[in-house]
Amino acid sequence: MSIALMTAAFRSPIQSTHKFVLVALCDNANDQGECYPSVSMLCEKTSLSDRSVQKSLAYLEEKQFIQRRERHGRSNYYYIADPRTWFTPEQYSPPNDVHPTPERGSPPPPNVVHPTPERGSPITINEPSLEPSVNQSGRKVRGKTILPKDWILTKKLGDWALEEFPHWKADDVRRIADKFRDHWVANGKQMKDWEATFRNWCRNENRPWTANARASPAKQLSAKDQARQAVSEALTGNGGGQHGRIIDI
Structure with missing residues (x-):
């Protein structure tokens, strides 16, 4: 389950039925946006009919919210697109609230200093984020x-x-x-x-x-080397027959 993808899915500017199916896909996806739930599982999660889920998947694929790849004998593989492509820049970026310039002669703003905690006060521990760390290029670290x-x-x-x-x-x-x-x-x-x-x-x-x-065959002997080999076999008795044997006198 990817918290970032689910948060973006809830904000997506699409009709509620399609949005519900998209949220269900994000609930099954890893941090890279990959998942492979069956249609029956999506029907169970969304309480929608098989036909409604199929129509929503076709819509999400047509609008490039997801990419779908069929796997024979297994459930389809889905890849959820980068949520930044779902919105216009104005929709995706938070509002930029600019504070008004103070009038000349206005007193400086008060410097509010938080009091030092008492001894024995409980220590605040910030839990690590559930989202994967990213490098400066925006690519996820340790991802497959x-x-x-x-x-x-x-x-x-x-x-x-x-x-x-x-x-x-x-x-x-x-x-x-x-x-x-x-x-x-x-x-x-x-x-x-x-x-x-x-x-x-x-x-x-x-x-x-x-x-x-x-395993390549041995090099073919030349005619001269073959003649030498024949003479050697005849002298050593390997040529066969009476003509190839040496007789001592």
Whole structure:
């Protein structure tokens, strides 16, 4: 359950039935806005009919409040959009109350000093926030994400793969990247670092290449080397027959 998303959902400027379904989704979502409740669960939470819930989900998806992805044999996967996209800047920003400039000659405002607490007074403890900490860029710390459907191989990762595995060609790296994207998009699993996951994927893909190199056939002997080998076998008795044996006199 994300308190921030639920608070924004209650403030959302949409019709009450759609808002109720959005609140129910936020109640199931993690701090990254990801959830996968079934339609029956949403009906139970909102006391709405199956048809009403389906209509609200279609409306929320059309208005880009949520993104929905179907999973065969399982409940749909929902991603709740950033609440800042739900409002206009005026609706999202709090009112800016500007105090009037004091008249000239007005006395300075009183300096109210809070009294020192008595000894033995209870200590006030501020509980930690339920919301995840964020860095300066606004991205959530320690969060896991799923691989986006439009993931593409970056030049940085492509150069790393060609340098790490010199026997690969550019087409090999692109084929491996396509295989990597299709696997993880279909899997839907969350990871903290997708670049590290891709590097490990390349190392696993390289194992068959190394095994094939070890299992390659021996180098074909030249005609000259074959003749030398035949003479050696004849002299040592490995040629077979009476002509290949040495007779002591």
